[in-house]
């Protein structure tokens with residue numbers, strides 16, 4: 001079941017971020033709490049039998065949304081959870097007035113690139129040596145108008 005996160009989820013989501021996001025510099029639960037409390041933050045989780053299996057963290061500012069992080073526990077991958085989290089995030093931000101959504105993804109992250117492409121995202125730019133280890137980021141965007 002996908003639902004909005006509450007502050008009581010911050011610890012579990014923070015742990016999952018550290019487990020799933022390569023080279024993250026975010027301080028787990030503290031950062032998640034900030035996003036949940038922020039008026040522009042959007043944090044959704046996928047929960048099954050009181051276990052958080054996946055999360056998506058993003059924001060909406062006026063009519064543009066951004067996905068900061070998306071992750072699914074390793075043992076739960078390839079079951080459509082990532083796709084459902086992207087769709088639920090989009091439905092939430094569209095309801096709040098977003099017309100487009102952007103994100104950055106590591107150029108080597110084929111799983112995430114494929115998942116976003118399947119959800120309608122296209123690469124619009126490359127940010128050279130964007131990550132602290134020197135890897136390039138790809139900027140992807142999904143314009144909601146006219147897309148299903």
Ligand SMILES: CC(C)(COP(=O)(O)OP(=O)(O)OC[C@H]1O[C@@H](n2cnc3c(N)ncnc32)[C@H](O)[C@@H]1OP(=O)(O)O)[C@@H](O)C(=O)NCCC(=O)NCCS
Pocket residue numbers: 020021022068069070071072073076077078079080081082083084105109110111112114115116118
């Ligand atoms: C990216 C991620 C969230 C995908 O989650 P998931 O629940 O496994 O994704 P889904 O099952 O919804 O897969 C959707 C599509 O993505 C693509 N995909 C997912 N994993 C893939 C892989 N390992 N290799 C290639 N394509 C993959 C496929 O097109 C898939 O559709 P299909 O299963 O019908 O072929 C997950 O792999 C993950 O947590 N990775 C580590 C964290 C990360 O890199 N996050 C993104 C950076 S913000």
